[in-house]
Amino acid sequence: MFEFLTLSQVQASKARLFKEYHEVQREKTVDPDIQLVCDESNIFKWTAFIKGPSETPYEGGVFQLAFSVPEQYPLQPPQVRFLTKIFHPNVHFKTGEICLDILKTAWSPAWTLQSVCRAIIALMAHPEPDSPLNCDSGNLLRSGDVRGYQSMARMYTRLAAMPKKG
Amino acid sequence: MKVKILQNKLNKKMKFFLTTVSVWVPADFLNRVREDEKWHGVASWTWDAQDETCGICRMAFDGCCPDCKLPGDDCPLIWGVCNHAFHLHCILKWVNSQTSQAHCPMCRREWQFKG
Numbered sequence: 304m305f306e307f308l309t310l311s312q313v314q315a316s317k318a319r320l321f322k323e324y325h326e327v328q329r330e331k332t333v334d335p336d337i338q339l340v341c342d343e344s345n346i347f348k349w350t351a352f353i354k355g356p357s358e359t360p361y362e363g364g365v366f367q368l369a370f371s372v373p374e375q376y377p378l379q380p381p382q383v384r385f386l387t388k389i390f391h392p393n394v395h396f397k398t399g400e401i402c403l404d405i406l407k408t409a410w411s412p413a414w415t416l417q418s419v420c421r422a423i424i425a426l427m428a429h430p431e432p433d434s435p436l437n438c439d440s441g442n443l444l445r446s447g448d449v450r451g452y453q454s455m456a457r458m459y460t461r462l463a464a465m466p467k468k469g
Numbered sequence: 470m471k472v473k474i475l476q477n478k479l480n481k482k483m484k485f486f487l488t489t490v491s492v493w494v495p496a497d498f499l500n501r502v503r504e505d506e507k508w509h510g511v512a513s514w515t516w517d518a519q520d521e522t523c524g525i526c527r528m529a530f531d532g533c534c535p536d537c538k539l540p541g542d543d544c545p546l547i548w549g550v551c552n553h554a555f556h557l558h559c560i561l562k563w564v565n566s567q568t569s570q571a572h573c574p575m576c577r578r579e580w581q582f583k584g
Contacts, residue, residue, distance in 0.1 A: 315534075319526055322526075322527045378563060411577065
């Protein structure tokens with residue numbers, strides 16, 4: 304369906320990303336939980352640092368996300384994955400791949416990189432154990448072992464998402 | 470002397486508004502109103518949309534979509550049945566990129582062009 308990809312679409316996605324870049328600079332202080340940075344030489348590569356939401360096992364952790372934006376953006380969603388190890392039912396433990404509908408079938412061009420970050424923070428607070436990418440984590444929640452899930456998730460937050468002491 | 474015409478609806482269908490017209494005329498205008506008097510008119514316009522930016526390209530509605538050079542009738546806005554507005558060029562790209570029924574990017578309702 305995108306075989307007629309033209310130069311203008313590349314220009315359009317760049318223009319839109321520049322727009323978002325400026326919005327991010329302006330909103331820096333508005334959302335202290337999200338830090339979005341663009342690669343210095345490639346506007347299609349972004350990195351985000353998100354704070355683990357409070358009252359979750361991810362609290363106190365800072366998680367790094369890698370964005371790879373397609374040239375068809377915003378008609379197609381950005382590819383996002385966790386670079387920081389995280390124990391979560393909807394995140395692949397090895398690759399960091401995220402199972403989130405808005406990054407796949409439910410994508411809409413009205414979403415921005417910033418709002419995708421907010422959706423991922425919401426997913427961290429509200430895991431969906433019925434569509435797991437991490438079966439161990441999903442099975443703990445599905446069998447009702449919330450305590451087991453939380454202690455595993457908290458352990459990995461401490462190991463991978465918090466600055467090392469000393 | 471300054472003549473002001475406010476909110477003069479120029480073209481109802483396109484919701485194209487003439488917001489302010491300021492016309493400067495000679496000081497002795499009232500004394501010598503003639504039909505061949507030369508006028509220099511200045512007008513500004515804006516689209517009558519609720520949002521200020523297009524939800525697809527994030528450009529201002531008073532500007533144009535990234536594919537166009539000049540705003541105005543060549544890069545019009547279009548409304549859906551759900552009352553959300555986009556640049557015509559932007560929403561066409563989105564609708565054409567969907568294999569099944571396209572949905573409004575803002576509210577997810579089925580996208581139907583209004584009117």
